[in-house]
Structures are given as structure tokens and as C-alpha cells.
Amino acid sequence: MSFPLQAILEPIRSWHRTETPDVLVIGAGIAGLSLALCLPEHLRVIVVTKGSLGESNTWYAQGGLAAAVGADDDPDLHFKDTIAAGAGLCDKNAVRALVDGGPAAVQWLIKHGTRFDIENESLALGKEAAHSRNRVLHAGGDATGAEIERSLVAQLRIRPTVTILDHTTALDLVVDPDGTCCGAIVVENDSSETVFIAASITVLANGGAGQLWAVTSNPPGATGDGIAMALRAGVAVADLEFTQFxxxxxxxxxxxxxxxxxxxxxxxxxxxxxxxxxxxxxxxxxxxxxxxxxxxxxxxxxxxxxxxxxxxxxxxxxxxxxxxxxxxxxxxxxxxxxxxxxxxxxxxxxxxHYIMGGIVADCQGRTSMDGLMAVGEVSCTGVHGANRLASNSLLEGLVFGLGAAEWIGSTHNPTRASLPYSERPPVDADTTTLTSIRSTRSDIQQLMSAHVAVVRDEAGLQATIDDLKVIGERVILM
Ligand SMILES: Cc1cc2nc3c(=O)[nH]c(=O)nc-3n(C[C@H](O)[C@H](O)[C@H](O)COP(=O)(O)OP(=O)(O)OC[C@H]3O[C@@H](n4cnc5c(N)ncnc54)[C@H](O)[C@@H]3O)c2cc1C
Structure with missing residues (x-):
């Protein structure tokens, strides 16, 4: 069973320019979608995604989602395997929350329409590297991510309090003078018009950065935008050297x-x-x-x-x-x-393939900046240590996406961000500049693949730092 991407890609709602949501979610992979769906319905939510709705790393996930749901399995075994794969650098509390949350999160997905493969009237469970048990749920054989996206998108479409802005790219976070995040600047791709969306909570769920390398399994949208936005805003990031090939x-x-x-x-x-x-x-x-x-x-x-x-x-x-x-x-x-x-x-x-590091976040998605949360591949919760256990990534986006939504629901009283939308001037974005920046992508990819790949040494890393500085200066002058 496979699902044509086109089937879920039509634009869903119009652009509501004057709306100020309670929660702005940037990214529509498993993390952003499960968070948006699990939020209480009294909160108004905008989900921004830079491509067609559905286009994400999640869509391309093949193998499946790991969770200790088999009769011969339990979360303790999943915990041990995750810690062993992470080369001693996992955060044990975060791993505990991840594996313990797995079985209930799988039930949540099934309740929201995900059709996992069934064998002998039970969930079919595959085996992957470094797992001591068969615990990888899959769908359509090797189309697991596509099925998860399909089901979550279908649910989101019928949620009246959620507005989806597709083909809209988040450029930067907006931070109040007191250091609180109060929304983001986004650009509507077709018109190149930039808009400030003020929100009392902004969630970065915008995925990984595989496109920094010339050879990657990631689709074109995985350009590390979330980590870059966080760095520019002074938000804590960690473990960026841990990239999984x-x-x-x-x-x-x-x-x-x-x-x-x-x-x-x-x-x-x-x-x-x-x-x-x-x-x-x-x-x-x-x-x-x-x-x-x-x-x-x-x-x-x-x-x-x-x-x-x-x-x-x-x-x-x-x-x-x-x-x-x-x-x-x-x-x-x-x-x-x-x-x-x-x-x-x-x-x-x-x-x-996958970036283990990212924006430092706890299991509820809270970051070092008030008003800003991060979930999924863009975050660094410490569950993967130096090497992610196969199929733990979909699980992380799901479990911590749901956890973040619950935290928002339990603590958040809807209030507008400090300045209403209409009082913030739109930001000028020079589209010529954006195009020129894109053209430097290939230079960066070649450098990263040559010197920051599976095997690295000091001379190669230093050469890359020097060359990236030159590229950075070139970009600033554009
Ligand atoms: C080919 C492939 C196979 C994989 N197989 C598996 C597997 O079997 N099991 C597993 O656990 N993991 C697998 N992974 C990893 C897993 O798919 C991802 O880590 C996971 O889906 C990340 O989910 P996410 O919601 O954090 O991000 P994503 O699913 O990548 O979603 C990010 C979203 O953010 C949007 N976005 C990005 N930048 C911006 C911006 N500036 N403005 C607005 N929107 C933006 C994107 O358009 C997208 O909607 C695989 C990855 C790939 C590439």
C-alpha cells in the first residue's frame, strides 16, 4: 500500500492576515502535526510549512517507528538498546520518557487514523539494527512516514481552530526586549510578501539539515532553518557535531x-x-x-x-x-x-541522514527562551546521544510533540503576544538576496561532504571553518 503525495497536497485554507494565534507551529512533519492536533481546541493555532502540506522528512520515512509493543518486549529493553546505540552520550531521563511514552503514543496515532501493517491479527513488527527485539511498526511495507503524514494531515484539515499556511517559509524569530519569543517573520513563497505572525507560543518543528551535505537521504527542504533561526536569536543549541550518516x-x-x-x-x-x-x-x-x-x-x-x-x-x-x-x-x-x-x-x-544535535529542549519541548518551544528533529533532547537508534526519530517527534502539546494545554492561558499583529511593521525581504543565498548552497554542500562527513580530521575541519567564513562574508555583502 502506498499513498500518492499529490493526494494531500492541495492548499487548504486562505491566508488570514490579521489572525494572531495562541500557538504558531513552524513545520508540518510528525512533530508539528501531532503537537497541533493534540492542543486543546480552545487555542487558536497556525501551522506554517514551507512546501506543500505533507512534504517533510517524515513523508519519506521507510523503515518505521520503534516502540516496545511486542509480547516479548518492554520499555526497559528499548531503553537499553537506545543507550547502547548512543555511545554513552544519551540523556537517560529523556530516553526513559521516550521509551515509556512509546506504546501510548502508538495508540494515539492509531486512534488518529494511522493504519500500521498487521500480521496474524497483531501489529506487524520489523527488526532493525541494534534493536534486541522486533519492535519497528511499519505501514504500507516501507511507506510508514507517508501513512503517518496522510493520517495526521487528514485530521488537521477538519480542525476548525487550526489554520494551515503552506508554501510559507519562516525566516526569523521575533524576540521582545525582555527576551521572550513573540512570534516569527514568515514569507509567502509565491508573492515573496513577508508578514509578522505574533503568537504567545512559537514552536519550531522544522526538521533536519541533511541538505547541508552534497549526498543526503533528505528531501530539498531539510536545510536546517530552525537551528539557524535559533542561533540568530541566541537560543541554546547543542551536539551539532553529531550527524548520522x-x-x-x-x-x-x-x-x-x-x-x-x-x-x-x-x-x-x-x-x-x-x-x-x-x-x-x-x-x-x-x-x-x-x-x-x-x-x-x-x-x-x-x-x-x-x-x-x-x-x-x-x-x-x-x-x-x-x-x-x-x-x-x-x-x-x-x-x-x-x-x-x-x-x-x-x-x-x-x-x-539525521542530525542528533539541535535546539536544546526538554521532554515538553521547552527551550532556553521563554515563548519558544522545539520538537522533533530540530530539537536536541539528548535521546539519541552520539548515534540515533534506528526508528527512534519518528517516535521522538511523536512522543515529545504530544508532550509539548499537553504542557501548553495545562499551563497556557490564551493571551495575545505583547504586540498585536497590526502594530508590527512587515519586514522587507530582498528576494534577489534570497535567490543569491540559495546559489551558495552547493558550495556549502561540497565543503561539508569533503571534510565534515563520516570520517573527519582536524585539518579538514579547520579548512571548512575558514572557507565557511569566506562564504559567510560573501552572503553578508549580497
Ligand atoms: C529517507 C528517510 C527515511 C527515514 N526513515 C526513518 C524511519 O524509518 N524511522 C524513523 O524513525 N526515522 C526515519 N527518518 C528520519 C525521520 O523521518 C525524521 O527525523 C522525522 O520525520 C523528523 O520529523 P520532524 O517532524 O521533526 O521534521 P520533518 O518531518 O522534516 O518536518 C519538518 C517540517 O518543517 C517544514 N519546514 C522546514 N523549514 C521550514 C521553514 N523555514 N519554514 C516553514 N516550514 C519549514 C518542512 O517543510 C516540514 O513540513 C528518515 C528520514 C529520511 C530522510
């Missing part, structure tokens, strides 16, 4: 990096060197199911040893019927590149 995206010249989910290795696929050897066996006792950072580094080493020839995924020994039922989207995408998932070796390489 997914070990297996399709590789080859002229090919768009397309993620091949880890669940494929969970079902038994091998990683082979160019000489046909299962090189992960010598690298880690979990072999192909070692944590992502270990697999990504091992692949990088192997490619160097093999003179640049790529490693491959091999599914030829698996039941083809199971493979095609479980991974229909991937099989279809590979066909366009002339590859058959069940019979060909699939060339793969690591790609920038």
Missing part, C-alpha cells in the same frame, strides 16, 4: 541518493565488498545489524581498501515474495535504475 543509500554517478532502509538488513540482507565478501562480520559482532555509525565507517574503510569500488546490498538469498511484499516502494524505485531488488546486487554508500 545512513550507511545505505543507492550510489552511482548521476543517481539521486535514495535511501535503502535498514529494515532490509533486519530481514537478512548482506553487505558485500566489491570482492563479494561479507566484510561486516569482521567489523562487529552484530555484523550487518551493528549501529549505523559503525556500519557507515566500515563501509567507508572497505571502499578505500577496494580502491573506490562500492559495496553492495545482497538480498538474493531471501524469499523474493517476502522482499517484494515488505519493500514495494524500494523495489519500484530501483526498477527505474534498471535494478531488481531480489536478484541484483544493489550498490550503496553512506549519506547524511
Amino acid at each position: 545512513h550507511p545505505t543509500v543507492l550510489s552511482g554517478s548521476g543517481i539521486d541518493a535514495f535511501l535503502i532502509t535498514e529494515a532490509i538488513r533486519g530481514e537478512g540482507a548482506y553487505l558485500l565488498s566489491a570482492n563479494g565478501e561479507r566484510f561486516m562480520i569482521g567489523n562487529d559482532e552484530l555484523a550487518e545489524l551493528a549501529p549505523r555509525d559503525i556500519v557507515a565507517r566500515a563501509i567507508q574503510r572497505q571502499v578505500t581498501l577496494d580502491g573506490g569500488r562500492p559495496v553492495s546490498l545482497d538480498l538474493r538469498h531471501l524469499d523474493p515474495e517476502m522482499v517484494l511484499r515488505r519493500f514495494p516502494t524500494i523495489a519500484e524505485r530501483l526498477k527505474h535504475h534498471g535494478l531488481a531488488l531480489t536478484t541484483d546486487l544493489i550498490p550503496v554508500a553512506p549519506a547524511a
Whole structure:
């Protein structure tokens, strides 16, 4: 089962220029949508998203959402696996809140229309790297994120107190002289008109930053806007050096990096060197199911040893019927590149995938700035440490999105932000400048991929800092 993106993309409501919401949510992935849906209905909410509604990293998530819902599982086991994958750097209290909140959050999703795959009348549970149990819920085989977006968007459409502004990009936070966030400046993409939306609570839920690298699994919108907005406003951020490189995206010249989910290795696929050897066996006792950072580094080493020839995924020994039922989207995408998932070796390489660091936030989404909250991939709650356990990201957006909504609902009395919308002058945005800034993106991506990727050294990092300064000065002069 897969869901065409077009089906949920039409603009939903008109632009209400004079509205001042209680809560402004920036971003419409799993974190922003679940938060907006869980807010009490007496609060007026605006959700801003820079592309078509539905376009997000969430949409592309394949493998699934991890939660301890199986008969042989419990949150303590999920806790241990998360801590082990995080290389000793997880915040244990945050991990506890994440794994304990998982089962109820899954029920919330199901209640809101998400149709997870069912097997033998129970939720089907897949296995992924570094999980000691089968605990990854999936939908449409490998279309989990699309199903979650579909269901949450459908619910949001019928919520009368929520206004959705799509094709609208948040540019900057607005901070009162007393240091409280009182809303954001947004630009309507088509008209380039900038508007101040005043809100007593602003939530950054605008996702990751994979597009800082030349090779990434992330869609074009993942440009780290939320972290940049927070930095410019002086909000605390942390752990930005911890970027996860997914070990297996399709590789080859002229090919768009397309993620091949880890669940494929969970079902038994091998990683082979160019000489046909299962090189992960010598690298880690979990072999192909070692944590992502270990697999990504091992692949990088192997490619160097093999003179640049790529490693491959091999599914030829698996039941083809199971493979095609479980991974229909991937099989279809590979066909366009002339590859058959069940019979060909699939060339793969690591790609920038997920940013563990971000805006420092607690499990209710509260940041270092009053009036500003952060949830989902844009935040850094400490649950992932130095390396995220597979499928814990959708879970984080969901559990802490719901937690943030509950906190707002329990503490927030609707009051307008300090200045009503009409008293704030619109900000001039020079669209020529915006276009020029976009053209520097490729320079940044090349630099990051060359020196700030799977393996880094001091000289490369220093060279990147120097070059980024030059790019920064160029941007300021535009
Ligand atoms: C190919 C792929 C596969 C993945 N598979 C899995 C998986 O199987 N399991 C798992 O747990 N995780 C997976 N992940 C990671 C996971 O999908 C993301 O970490 C998670 O969906 C992030 O959710 P989010 O709501 O925080 O952000 P997103 O889903 O990225 O949503 C961000 C939203 O913010 C909007 N936005 C961004 N900037 C602005 C701006 N300036 N103004 C207005 N709006 C803005 C975007 O348009 C989007 O609506 C995968 C990621 C990718 C790319």
C-alpha cells in the first residue's frame, strides 16, 4: 500500500492576515502535526510549512517507528538498546520518557487514523539494527512516514481552530526586549510578501539539515532553518557535531541518493565488498545489524581498501515474495535504475541522514527562551546521544510533540503576544538576496561532504571553518 503525495497536497485554507494565534507551529512533519492536533481546541493555532502540506522528512520515512509493543518486549529493553546505540552520550531521563511514552503514543496515532501493517491479527513488527527485539511498526511495507503524514494531515484539515499556511517559509524569530519569543517573520513563497505572525507560543518543528551535505537521504527542504533561526536569536543549541550518516543509500554517478532502509538488513540482507565478501562480520559482532555509525565507517574503510569500488546490498538469498511484499516502494524505485531488488546486487554508500544535535529542549519541548518551544528533529533532547537508534526519530517527534502539546494545554492561558499583529511593521525581504543565498548552497554542500562527513580530521575541519567564513562574508555583502 502506498499513498500518492499529490493526494494531500492541495492548499487548504486562505491566508488570514490579521489572525494572531495562541500557538504558531513552524513545520508540518510528525512533530508539528501531532503537537497541533493534540492542543486543546480552545487555542487558536497556525501551522506554517514551507512546501506543500505533507512534504517533510517524515513523508519519506521507510523503515518505521520503534516502540516496545511486542509480547516479548518492554520499555526497559528499548531503553537499553537506545543507550547502547548512543555511545554513552544519551540523556537517560529523556530516553526513559521516550521509551515509556512509546506504546501510548502508538495508540494515539492509531486512534488518529494511522493504519500500521498487521500480521496474524497483531501489529506487524520489523527488526532493525541494534534493536534486541522486533519492535519497528511499519505501514504500507516501507511507506510508514507517508501513512503517518496522510493520517495526521487528514485530521488537521477538519480542525476548525487550526489554520494551515503552506508554501510559507519562516525566516526569523521575533524576540521582545525582555527576551521572550513573540512570534516569527514568515514569507509567502509565491508573492515573496513577508508578514509578522505574533503568537504567545512559537514552536519550531522544522526538521533536519541533511541538505547541508552534497549526498543526503533528505528531501530539498531539510536545510536546517530552525537551528539557524535559533542561533540568530541566541537560543541554546547543542551536539551539532553529531550527524548520522545512513550507511545505505543507492550510489552511482548521476543517481539521486535514495535511501535503502535498514529494515532490509533486519530481514537478512548482506553487505558485500566489491570482492563479494561479507566484510561486516569482521567489523562487529552484530555484523550487518551493528549501529549505523559503525556500519557507515566500515563501509567507508572497505571502499578505500577496494580502491573506490562500492559495496553492495545482497538480498538474493531471501524469499523474493517476502522482499517484494515488505519493500514495494524500494523495489519500484530501483526498477527505474534498471535494478531488481531480489536478484541484483544493489550498490550503496553512506549519506547524511539525521542530525542528533539541535535546539536544546526538554521532554515538553521547552527551550532556553521563554515563548519558544522545539520538537522533533530540530530539537536536541539528548535521546539519541552520539548515534540515533534506528526508528527512534519518528517516535521522538511523536512522543515529545504530544508532550509539548499537553504542557501548553495545562499551563497556557490564551493571551495575545505583547504586540498585536497590526502594530508590527512587515519586514522587507530582498528576494534577489534570497535567490543569491540559495546559489551558495552547493558550495556549502561540497565543503561539508569533503571534510565534515563520516570520517573527519582536524585539518579538514579547520579548512571548512575558514572557507565557511569566506562564504559567510560573501552572503553578508549580497
Ligand atoms: C529517507 C528517510 C527515511 C527515514 N526513515 C526513518 C524511519 O524509518 N524511522 C524513523 O524513525 N526515522 C526515519 N527518518 C528520519 C525521520 O523521518 C525524521 O527525523 C522525522 O520525520 C523528523 O520529523 P520532524 O517532524 O521533526 O521534521 P520533518 O518531518 O522534516 O518536518 C519538518 C517540517 O518543517 C517544514 N519546514 C522546514 N523549514 C521550514 C521553514 N523555514 N519554514 C516553514 N516550514 C519549514 C518542512 O517543510 C516540514 O513540513 C528518515 C528520514 C529520511 C530522510
